[in-house]
Amino acid sequence: MRKRKITVGYVVVLLFVCSFALICLYPFLLVISGSFTTNAAAIKYGFRLIPGEFTTASYKTLFKDFSSIANGYKVTVFVTVIGTAGSLLINSMMAYVLSRTNLPGRKVINIYVLITMLFNGGMVPWYIVCTRYLYLQNNILALIIPMLVNAWNIFLIRNFFASISISMYESALLDGAGEFTIFSKIYAPLSKPVMATVLLFTALGYWNDWWHGLMLIEDRNMQPLQMLLRSVISNIQFLQTADPSPEIQALMASVPGDGLKMALVVLTTGPIILLYPFVQRYFVAGIMVGGVKE
Amino acid sequence: MKKKMRTASLAMALVIACTSLIGCGNSGNSNTPGADTNQSTAVDAGNSSAEGDGATVDAAEELEHVTLKFYFFDGKKSETDHVWEEIANYVNEKYGLNVSFDVQFIAGSDYKDKMLVKAAAGDKWDLCFEGDWLSYYQMINKDAYMSLEDLLPEYAPNLYQTYLESGVLEAAKKNGKVVALPWTMRMNQRPYFQWRGDLAEAAGLNIDTASIQTIEDVEGLLVLLKEAYPDLYTIECSSLNAYLLQENLVSIGNDFVVSLNDPDLKAIPVDQTDAYRLMAEYGEKWQKAGYIWKDVLTDKLDHNQLIDQGRLITKWGDRETTTIQRAWVDENAYWEYNMLYPENLWANRTALANCMCIPQTSENPERTLMFLELLHMDQDLYDMVHYGIPGLTYELNGEAADYPEGMNSSNSNYMDWGGRWGLWDSNFIRPTGQYSEGFWQDQADFADSYEYNVVSPLDGFNFDTEPVKTEMTQVKQLYDEAHKMIEVGLAGNSDAAVDKLIQDRKNAGIDKVLAELQRQIDEFAANK
Numbered sequence: 001m002r003k004r005k006i007t008v009g010y011v012v013v014l015l016f017v018c019s020f021a022l023i024c025l026y027p028f029l030l031v032i033s034g035s036f037t038t039n040a041a042a043i044k045y046g047f048r049l050i051p052g053e054f055t056t057a058s059y060k061t062l063f064k065d066f067s068s069i070a071n072g073y074k075v076t077v078f079v080t081v082i083g084t085a086g087s088l089l090i091n092s093m094m095a096y097v098l099s100r101t102n103l104p105g106r107k108v109i110n111i112y113v114l115i116t117m118l119f120n121g122g123m124v125p126w127y128i129v130c131t132r133y134l135y136l137q138n139n140i141l142a143l144i145i146p147m148l149v150n151a152w153n154i155f156l157i158r159n160f161f162a163s164i165s166i167s168m169y170e171s172a173l174l175d176g177a178g179e180f181t182i183f184s185k186i187y188a189p190l191s192k193p194v195m196a197t198v199l200l201f202t203a204l205g206y207w208n209d210w211w212h213g214l215m216l217i218e219d220r221n222m223q224p225l226q227m228l229l230r231s232v233i234s235n236i237q238f239l240q241t242a243d244p245s246p247e248i249q250a251l252m253a254s255v256p257g258d259g260l261k262m263a264l265v266v267l268t269t270g271p272i273i274l275l276y277p278f279v280q281r282y283f284v285a286g287i288m289v290g291g292v293k294e
Numbered sequence: 295m296k297k298k299m300r301t302a303s304l305a306m307a308l309v310i311a312c313t314s315l316i317g318c319g320n321s322g323n324s325n326t327p328g329a330d331t332n333q334s335t336a337v338d339a340g341n342s343s344a345e346g347d348g349a350t351v352d353a354a355e356e357l358e359h360v361t362l363k364f365y366f367f368d369g370k371k372s373e374t375d376h377v378w379e380e381i382a383n384y385v386n387e388k389y390g391l392n393v394s395f396d397v398q399f400i401a402g403s404d405y406k407d408k409m410l411v412k413a414a415a416g417d418k419w420d421l422c423f424e425g426d427w428l429s430y431y432q433m434i435n436k437d438a439y440m441s442l443e444d445l446l447p448e449y450a451p452n453l454y455q456t457y458l459e460s461g462v463l464e465a466a467k468k469n470g471k472v473v474a475l476p477w478t479m480r481m482n483q484r485p486y487f488q489w490r491g492d493l494a495e496a497a498g499l500n501i502d503t504a505s506i507q508t509i510e511d512v513e514g515l516l517v518l519l520k521e522a523y524p525d526l527y528t529i530e531c532s533s534l535n536a537y538l539l540q541e542n543l544v545s546i547g548n549d550f551v552v553s554l555n556d557p558d559l560k561a562i563p564v565d566q567t568d569a570y571r572l573m574a575e576y577g578e579k580w581q582k583a584g585y586i587w588k589d590v591l592t593d594k595l596d597h598n599q600l601i602d603q604g605r606l607i608t609k610w611g612d613r614e615t616t617t618i619q620r621a622w623v624d625e626n627a628y629w630e631y632n633m634l635y636p637e638n639l640w641a642n643r644t645a646l647a648n649c650m651c652i653p654q655t656s657e658n659p660e661r662t663l664m665f666l667e668l669l670h671m672d673q674d675l676y677d678m679v680h681y682g683i684p685g686l687t688y689e690l691n692g693e694a695a696d697y698p699e700g701m702n703s704s705n706s707n708y709m710d711w712g713g714r715w716g717l718w719d720s721n722f723i724r725p726t727g728q729y730s731e732g733f734w735q736d737q738a739d740f741a742d743s744y745e746y747n748v749v750s751p752l753d754g755f756n757f758d759t760e761p762v763k764t765e766m767t768q769v770k771q772l773y774d775e776a777h778k779m780i781e782v783g784l785a786g787n788s789d790a791a792v793d794k795l796i797q798d799r800k801n802a803g804i805d806k807v808l809a810e811l812q813r814q815i816d817e818f819a820a821n822k
Binding site for chain 1: 368369370372398400401402403404408411412414415416417425427483596598603612614615618623647648705710712715728
């Protein structure tokens with residue numbers, strides 16, 4: 001490794017970046033430590049980096065109802081993997097098409113895609129389309145299909161494709177390659193950074209989604225993991241709104257304590273955080289390796 | 295080469311089209327034809343009245359199998375499906391009802407949202423839990439619930455009779471037609487003031503509980519408590535209800551009130567009342583004195599938790615909250631409490647506080663009503679629906695239904711399920727951990743016989759805001775924003791703040807809203 005000259009500037013920047021990283025890390029550590037704290041200690045000392053009184057009781061309670069957590073994981077992992085792969089494929093293919101300058105009706109199609117990003121028909125029409133026309137109710141595709149196409153990602157990838165030198169496209173055409181070959185063998189491999197970005201955000205979107213589980217799924221075995229957390233949060237939210245009835249207040253007396261909530265958060269967000277290190281290298285890697293020599 | 299690519303892309307397009315069509319499976323919503331068991335309608339001699347009077351089912355006729363879809367509140371507990379399977383077996387064997395149940399639960403604020411979307415999209419279900427604090431009024435404004443005017447007396451005659459006797463059906467009407475099945479429990483939530491009796495005792499404060507009747511008395515109490523416990527939160531706000539009580543006013547929703555002494559039922563915007571001004575004044579005073587803490591609006595603390603933890607030591611309550619069990623952290627904690635303004639009028643709780651509704655899209659309202667009739671007549675069925683299966687989900691101890699050993703409300707496998715409140719029946723209800731022996735009788739007696747508890751003249755009235763939608767949105771927003779601050783004394787000079795609120799709302803068109811409201815009230819009163 002090349003020896004780097006250690007300047008003052010380098011040290012300052014390093015310190016700044018490290019402290020920023022710690023600030024970002026701090027809430028995560030609090031949540032993890034909170035999940036190992038007893039309720040009594042949480043009341044007395046609040047949340048701290050080291051739990052006041054250590055206990056694994058929250059996790060024990062959660063794992064008692066393990067089948068629903070296991071089910072949630074199964075569903076969410078399946079949906080995330082298939083959904084991300086499908087979404088990446090469809091969005092990038094659309095972006096490729098839109099980046100071709102020789103596409104007839106290109107402007108119209110672009111505007112059409114843009115409009116979907118600006119506004120939509122509302123919740124009820126969306127629900128009617130999903131349930132009545134696409135029959136997306138109580139099956140696993142209901143969790144995948146509604147989020148497959150995303151105008152924002154399409155434009156992101158399209159702009160990246162457009163920035164790839166046209167000479168690549170032309171030379172490939174001259175060599176007799178078809179559009180799909182050009183897309184898959186030339187454009188896609190060159191777009192690792194943008195694909196990694198889109199992959200990350202899509203995967204996050206699928207992993208965190210509870211909305212489709214709430215609106216379109218009623219079978220408990222098909223509920224995604226986030227629905228577990230959502231029920232708890234929805235109840236708490238409801239209690240904080242104006243005037244819940246005394247019956248609801250009595251119901252809320254059995255709302256889980258903070259330790260349990262934190263444990264649930266750890267279980268539902270833990271795995272997706274592990275995705276980051278895997279895609280990180282694509283952001284850092286250089287682009288246009290061995291590209292065109294102008 | 296090009297041809298190959300074209301066929302490949304065509305194939306891919308086909309695959310994508312096919313995957314989206316795979317969704318054409320069970321919609322899960324429609325009625326399953328099921329095995330056509332040729333069960334004759336075995337009507338139990340002892341319960342023949344439960345099957346309806348002749349017109350519905352006669353011995354020769356067989357009921358087609360249907361699946362009834364119900365929606366209840368909060369999360370689904372682990373044994374719910376099992377229990378409802380047993381319930382289906384019971385009603386099928388004993389009464390030949392020939393049903394299966396599909397019972398779904400939706401939690402918290404999502405309940406209202408999802409049910410409104412389902413109603414707007416025309417989804418089918420058979421029965422759902424409702425309440426005036428949920429989406430009931432929004433739903434009936436959209437005509438989402440079926441009129442039960444003709445069906446109720448025919449398919450649930452005994453239930454209908456009970457309703458007639460208790461007079462609750464009036465509140466459940468829209469345009470003269472019954473659209474809800476109200477609960478029959480009676481209670482009155484007139485304001486009580488509660489404070490930590492053990493803390494008062496420990497500090498040597500000799501408080502004569504019965505003497506705490508007015509706001510001034512409450513203030514005196516706050517002074518003592520703050521002095522004795524300066525580090526604890528004394529009170530959370532200056533509660534409007536106490537001041538409304540003082541003036542015999544009843545809230546009719548949308549921030550309007552009516553005087554219970556006024557035969558003309560004139561509506562008044564709440565901010566224009568003297569009660570509101572007084573509330574604001576005390577809010578400001580208590581904030582300045584430190585009884586209401588400064589960060590109350592921003593700290594996002596759960597006040598219920600604060601009370602359990604012993605950090606907040608008073609509460610504005612009612613007859614129920616004074617006696618209900620709490621998850622006190624301190625074992626010696628208990629409430630002292632007293633009724634405020636005992637000789638002022640307060641309206642009983644609306645019959646629509648918890649109710650059940652059948653949507654317009656239901657395909658089996660008759661069967662649903664037959665089931666509810668059975669529930670009204672059969673204690674065993676009632677026990678199964680509310681408490682579950684003996685040994686598995688509850689234990690019968692004398693009259694009481696208790697949790698099995700080692701279970702409580704936080705890990706219940708069936709009991710204390712949300713939405714059962716709409717199906718409560720004062721004849722069959724058992725004491726449980728949450729509502730002890732005699733609790734409901736006490737509540738009903740209090741509501742019925744306490745001299746100053748009255749039935750609201752506008753029970754069941756709902757203000758249809760459609761004609762004044764824009765003005766209503768504006769005035770409501772103004773009120774919500776200002777009231778939040780005024781209630782806790784953070785709006786500066788209280789008089790000025792209230793004057794400003796009144797003026798702002800006038801500028802936003804509250805007079806127009808008021809005129810429309812009064813018109814609807816007069817119409818409602820004339821049609822009663």
